[in-house]
Amino acid sequence: MLLYDLELPDIESLLKEWNEPAYRARQIWQGLYQHLYSSPEQFSNIPSALREKLGGEFIFMPFSVKTYRESSDKSTRKTLFQLADGNLVEAVLMRYGDPADDHKTGNIQSVKRKTQTGGQITDYESRITKTRRTLCISTQAGCAMGCVFCATGQMGFKRNLSSGEIVAQVMYYAQMLKVQNETVSNIVFMGMGEPFHNYENVMAAIDRLNAADGFKFGARRITISTVGLAMQIRRFADEQRQVNLAISLHAADDDERLAIMPVNKRYKIEDVIEACKYYIEKTHRRVTFEWALINGVNDTPETAQKLAARLKGLLCHVNAIPLNPTQGYDGEATDRGRAQAFKEALEKAGIPCTIRMRRGIDINAGCGQLAAYAG
Ligand code: SAH
Ligand code: SF4
Secondary structure (H helix, E strand, O other): EHHHHHOOOHHHHHHHHHHOOOHHHHHHHHHHOOOOOOOHHHHOOOOHHHHHHHHHOOOOOOOOEEEEEEOOOEEEEEEEEEEEEOEEEEHHHHHEHHHHHHOOOOEEEEEEEEEEEOOOEEEEEOOOOOOOEEEEEEEEEOOOOOOOOOOHHHHHHEEEHHHHHHHHHHHHHHHHHHHOOOOEEEEEEEOOHHHHHHHHHHHHHHHHHHHHOOHHHHHHHHEEEOOOOHHHHHHHHHHHOOEEEEEEEEOOOOOHHHOOOHHOOOOOOOOOOHHHHHHHHOOOOOOEEEEEEEOOOOHHHHHHHHHHHOOOOOEEEEEEOOOOEEEOOOOOEEOOHHHHHHHHHHHHOOOOEEOOOOOOOOHOOOOOOOOHHHH
């Protein structure tokens, strides 16, 4: 049994069966999620007999590290994990800025953000630091959604990850960062797989990472990216988590979207946007629409205008990123000039847009490039 699959009450009832005092469960929980222990020997506050039993009964890490690669500028690190059944998944650490800089004045920015309360959009100030340690985590081995431009989609679906297998990817990097006196600042579910196709396990993982007496990772620093499963977007809205939501749209016309994203057979663009409206009404949170800019396919100012018309009135913004190359798709990335024109056309029509930097391309760790066979 994988220890990260368990909630604190699960550990409590197990220890009760073992006739151990109840407080031991909390010690184990805190060892895992506050001290970031990764093996039984590290639990020095627990008697050695119990430590041995823990080691015998539980799996601490559900995978071995098959390979890891670091980008040439050292800012991006991709790890390939081999799960117990041989399946491979990947997770990426992206470093932005140097933590030492945070302590120098001027590197902590005060930014204006928009929020919506009771239909009113207001500005509020929030302080952010430039330093970030963002983890991009996988939720499935492979993916069933088959988006043609995505390496994970090209490999097909293998299986869902358990909540503990998802949590373990975060803990692996948290343990690594701890050695360097650093911590995880953001988690994005943008690795392999479709998070809303593994809904329960992803939410259980988030709740475990969130637990007040455990890892205490704030929901607001977590982002889920979905291909647009409208039913789950509504469910997610009803559950009122503080987690950020990103929707992979990539086309403003149903036929064009269907040509690159088979999911559009099941949920039309309008279904996705209606679900987003519902989400925004329920949560007052801003939605991000992701847009991989593909040369000549979805990157003209006319397409930007179509998109703007679709998104009009929604509390949202568009995150555009030039397509990353994958083996199975011959579409090309939009160049800087065309990307800028797309952004300007969108913004002119009232939809905020940012163009994201491409990261980790030299190690195939960019968006949509995570696939176990890519190495
Ligand atoms: N399954 C989820 C999350 C994983 S993909 C989703 O699709 O949203 C994370 C993001 O990378 C998505 O926005 C996805 O559309 C995008 N993406 C996939 N392949 C890409 C590629 N080759 N270049 C750029 N972005 C890509
Ligand atoms: Fe799956 Fe997301 Fe890739 Fe589409 S883009 S195949 S949903 S991982």
